[in-house]
Amino acid sequence: MFVFNSFPSASLFPFRHFRMAYSLLPVIRNLLENSANPDVFNVISIACGTAIELAAFELLARSRGVKVNYLGCDINKADLRFNSRVLQKQAPHVKQTYIHANIASSPPLSGISNAHCIIWRHPEFLSDHDETPKGLILDMCQILWNILVHKNAKAPLLITSYDPHEMMIILELIQQFCGEELKYDLTIDKQPGRASWQNPTIEPEDKDPLFNLNHHDQCQLLITCCPVKKLEATEDMFLKALAKAFLTLLPRVHPGEEKKLTDLLENLEQPNSDTLREATSFLNDQIRTKDSPFIARELLLSLLTDDYEQPQSSHHFGSGLKF
Secondary structure (H helix, E strand, O other): OOOOOOOOOHHHOOOHHHHHHHHHHHHHHHHHHOOOOOOEEEEEEOOOOHHHHHHHHHHHHHHHOOEEEEEEEEOOHHHHHHHHHHHHHHOOOEEEEEEEOOOOOOOOHHHHHHOOEEEEEOOOOOOOOOOOOOOHHHHHHHHHHHHHHHOOOOOOEEEEEOOHHHHHHHHHHHHHHEOOOOEEEEEEEOOOOOOOOOOOOOOOOOOOHHHOHHHOOOEEEEEEEOOEOOOOOOHHHHHHHHHHHHHHHHHHHOOOOHHHHHHHHHHOOOOOHHHHHHHHHHHHHHHHOOOOHHHHHHHHHHHHHHHHOOOOOEEEEOOOOOO
16 A cells, blocks of 8 residues: 555556556545545445455545545455455555445345445446356346435445446436436546557456456446435336346447347347346447457447536546545
8 A cells, every 4th residue: 555645656557456546546536525424434335346446445544534434245255254354454544344245135224324425346237258147137236226225315326337338227227216316427537558449458367358457447427416216126127127228228339230139129128137138248249249349449438428428527537636
């Protein structure tokens, strides 16, 4: 961990962990600044991708004196044991608590409702590998609903994703679940070093362009107002909500090719888990199967901001911020 009150030394940026944590600082700072409590921040992390976000909180705690009570929730007990054993020592300025919880079926209601701010990094709405259960997308939908329904009305919610089309799905769902007073900031992080069509960086272990580690947290959604509609939370409701999101999005990302989508769009009118998986793979293939995936991804980033930004609320971070 490092303490800094100005732009950190360039020598630190070759270290991936520091680079990833530093790229999260602007949006996490905004998350805290939108919290109702300016003195002590109760943060809950959903299905915590803990190490990187915790490093960002530690950097803020050391450099700006903020006090953070961090509650990490995950279904993976092995990850929780690692967090408790290792991260407690690596981020001593952040008070940490870890609990085992299935956020979809049995969410920690008191933790969510008492949080001053909520962070959910890299939800898996669009995971479509063979080993991924087809029902996972429904679990993600249930988790999103549980957060929106049970969180304090004043608590901001930060959701980050690797790829733009996943953020589009998330925004489509949020627009269905929330009333017209919905307010959010949409940020595309384009700080130096990010992979792009001008800088086609691929880590050695990244075989799938959808999971390039360099794309971590690039799409950042900070929700500050989201009154929830009165809906009955059933599997059928989530199926229909996801189907509606895909029905809206698929023609938009594949314009002029409606004939190729005819069968899939018809099947989405009566959705099931197989149809949702087919739609997920089709959407992912808009990057994954392209000869120039970085260019395809850039086009989707532009579509994301053009179609989903709210007036005077969308941002592109193009340079490191000073603290």
